[in-house]
Amino acid sequence: MGKSISDRTPNAPIGPASQAAFARARAVFPDGTSRATVERDPSPRYMKRGQGAYLYDLDGRRFLDLNNNFASLIHGHAFAPVIEAVARQLKDGSAFANPTETEIELAALLCGRVPFLERLRFVNSGSEAVMFAVKAARAHTGKPGIAKIEGAYHGAYDWIEPSQTGSPENWGLESAPAVLPYYRGTPRAVLDSVVVLSFNHTASACALLAANAHKLAAVVLDPMPSRAGLVTPEPGFLAALAAVARSCGILVIADEVINLRQSHRGASARYGLEPDLFALGKIVGGGLPVGAVGGRAEFMAAFDASRGRPAVAQGGTFSANPLSMTAGLACMNAFDEAACDGLERLGDSVREKLRAAIARRGAPFSVTGAASLFRIHPKRRAPRNYREAHRSAAESEAMATLGRFFADEGILMAHATLASLSTAMTEADIALVVGAFERFLDTRPQAYEALG
Ligand SMILES: Cc1ncc(COP(=O)(O)O)c(C=O)c1O
Incomplete structure (x- = not known):
């Protein structure tokens, strides 16, 4: 059993066991880790192990986990x-080239809950889901381009990566944000087919969509x-964009x-958005790798392989593997309306209490988020978009x-991104x-007192 929060070590640095593991890892990974998103301070x-709301590190310390593997x-x-x-499924095999009934059950659960999600295909990550949604849109419209929100992260696909990390020096006009490469060597053709x-x-977002309709799928x-601030959409924003898109064949x-x-x-x-296609992932896999591309039957027909080569061929060695499907089904069955309402109350509670703490002290902080997410x-x-959420060096x-400070108190909250709650948490957490x-x-x- 790890140490309890009450016997935490004040100002505990990363423990010796973690440091030793990092020393070994540096010999095999380019920076000692296998994902860029791993927090290191200076080592990860x-x-x-993890149990419920808590994680236990190699040094036996216990932490309330506000990351929840990136909200998954x-x-x-x-x-x-x-x-x-x-465990039951594992005994019966972990991957087949054939479908299973579990994938049908999980798909039916999702289609039964989410409006406009009429058909779907499982993949292995959110990145893949976004990529296949984009490909389906291209196949349907015959156009290559993509419009996206400045600062928004949608995974690792070239066309969806630009303009995640702009700064005042290079982000251009707010009414027409610059299309910035995410990595050196991004093909010019990619940047030319992205609108931010x-x-x-x-008003400016709708105008940009309409002006670029000729190239946007x-x-x-x-x-x-x-990553654009975990900001709630203002009433009408999403519906206005969707209306312009629909009128322009996007x-x-x-x-x-x-x-x-x-x-x-x-x-x-x-939020009143009526999508044509969806990208899903994270919670749908119940903690195992997953993604799903879905949407209205008309657009999902792009993947129909029943009459020969489909418009968009989508396969994947581990797509719809029975372990992810089984975990996802158990997880999503338990994420019923009551669980959802409970999380909403917990989220409201933490946001309200953090805001009250800030207000009582007149401190230069604010809190955004909704449901089980906060930042x-x-x-x-409170910021309204990526630019307003962008941090100066002092703010970072x-x-x-x-x-x-949170880590010293036995709470893991990523420095830069969102915090997420789970049904394992209570008001005590x-x-x-x-x-x-x-x-x-x-x-x-x-x-913080030098901040604005
Ligand atoms: C909004 C959004 N889209 C796509 C992705 C990519 O998902 P994955 O990491 O499973 O590839 C993420 C991951 O954090 C995400 O937050």
């Missing part, structure tokens, strides 16, 4: 129904893009890889200090988060 914290674990770690279902829109800037919209792709968890029926339903910003006014440092944040505000004013 290596985990031994809606029920926290080692959720009993998933373990039992997967500002979130919550309805789709507009990709995450209803609450996390398909609407909802990227709900993270935000499906926003309601029992998903995020588009919550703390080192900004007095303040958030890194906050992240370290929320009290830990709020208490730690209040202690940070009261004892570390030098970390």
